[in-house]
Amino acid sequence: MTVFYFTATGNSLYVAKTAGGKLYSIPQLLKDKQFNFEDDVVGFIFPIYGFGLPKIVQKFLENIKFKSTYTFAIGTYGNMHGPCMYNLAKYFIKKGWRLNYADTILMVDNYLPGFEINNQLNTVENKRIDKHLKEIVDNIKNKKNSIPAATIMERIFTALVHSLVSKLLDGKSAQQYIINEKCNKCGTCGKVCPTGNIEIRDKITFGNVCESCYGCVHICPQNAIHLRNEKSDIRFRNENITLQEIIQSNNQK
Ligand SMILES: Cc1cc2nc3c(=O)[nH]c(=O)nc-3n(C[C@H](O)[C@H](O)[C@H](O)COP(=O)(O)O)c2cc1C
Ligand code: SF4
Ligand code: SF4
Structure with a gap:
């Protein structure tokens, strides 16, 4: 089994590690321009951003060529997933691919302008992450076929959210960080x-290819990076994932 993943704060990497198989980091594959794959089972695991895919995952999908007999996709999210996986299955059809199984898993929400991490951590047990994760892993093992449905209202609402989000997240977001x-x-x-968007010299400078993943903000060991509109200064990294694993997944230098 081959699994492609993207992670900023470790949730999606935790899911990918639990699913098993040979793991490939999407940012590293983009850096190395490695796009040809063939395996019996192929999976994509990533966080949901604005009810959709992170731009970096979308870019990878635009480039990858793969062959498989069974394909799955898992989106990790913290609050509402919207029709993300339904839209992804439609995108697969447009590309001439088949998505056999798509699912989502509710985890800690790392979206700092919307959520207070302490509240997220205090309520994490209610999300029953490991129980849901086991169900998803069993579904993959059993080669389940199912794609979540989405109502027309959800799809219209999400299209509006996407056009707003893509205007806001223009790649320069980090230039506003303190x-x-x-x-x-x-x-x-x-x-x-x-995305290799950060230069560290006399001072820290951000370029114009920010994913707004908040990886730098959450992971900074000194808690020195702040958003102007963050709900609190508490930060998050998935407890099962080490700093080194996030670096190995994302380092572009
Ligand atoms: C820019 C951004 C947008 C997000 N949008 C959503 C969203 O639309 N719905 C949601 O439930 N969670 C959203 N989240 C939360 C993440 O999807 C969630 O915390 C995810 O598990 C993080 O995965 P990671 O730890 O692998 O980076 C968003 C997070 C970020 C940084
Ligand atoms: S600058 Fe920070 S928020 Fe932007 S892509 Fe890099 S790590 Fe993510
Ligand atoms: S202390 Fe934080 S902001 Fe400064 S270089 Fe280290 S990670 Fe970056």
Whole structure:
């Protein structure tokens, strides 16, 4: 089994590791321009952004060529997934591919302008992540065939959200971040950035290819990076995933 994944704070990597198989980081495959794959089972695992795919995952799908007999996709999310997986299945059809199984899994929401991480952590048990994850892994093993449905209203609403989000997330978002005096130029933010958008010299500077993944904001060991509109200054990394694993997944330098 071959699994392609993208992660900023570890949730999607935790799901990918639990699913098993040979794992490939999408940012690294894009960097190495490695796009040809063939395996019996192929899977895609990623966080849901704005009820849709992160731009980096969309870009990978536009480039990859693969052959498989069974294909699945899992979106990790923190609050509402919208018709993300329904739309992905439609995209697969447009490409001439077949998505056999698509599912979503509710985890900690790392969207700092919307959610307070302490609240997320206090309620995480209710999400029964490991129980749902086991069901999903069993479904993949049993080669389940199912794609979630979406109502017309959900699809219209999501199309509106997408056009708004794509205007807001123009790649320059990180240029609005505030770096405070705690920054000791350790370089970690640059290593966890999936697009190589961060330069660390006399000061930290952000380029114009930001995914708004908040990886740098959550992972900075000094908690020195802040959004102007964050709900709190508490940060998150999935407890089963190490800093080194996030660096290996995303480092572009
Ligand atoms: C820019 C951005 C947009 C997000 N949009 C959504 C969303 O539409 N719905 C949702 O439930 N969670 C949303 N989230 C939360 C993430 O999907 C969720 O926390 C995910 O599990 C993070 O995965 P990761 O740890 O692998 O990066 C968003 C997070 C970010 C950073
Ligand atoms: S990770 Fe944090 S402390 Fe390290 S260089 Fe980046 S902003 Fe500074
Ligand atoms: S600059 Fe920060 S938020 Fe933007 S893509 Fe890089 S790690 Fe993610």
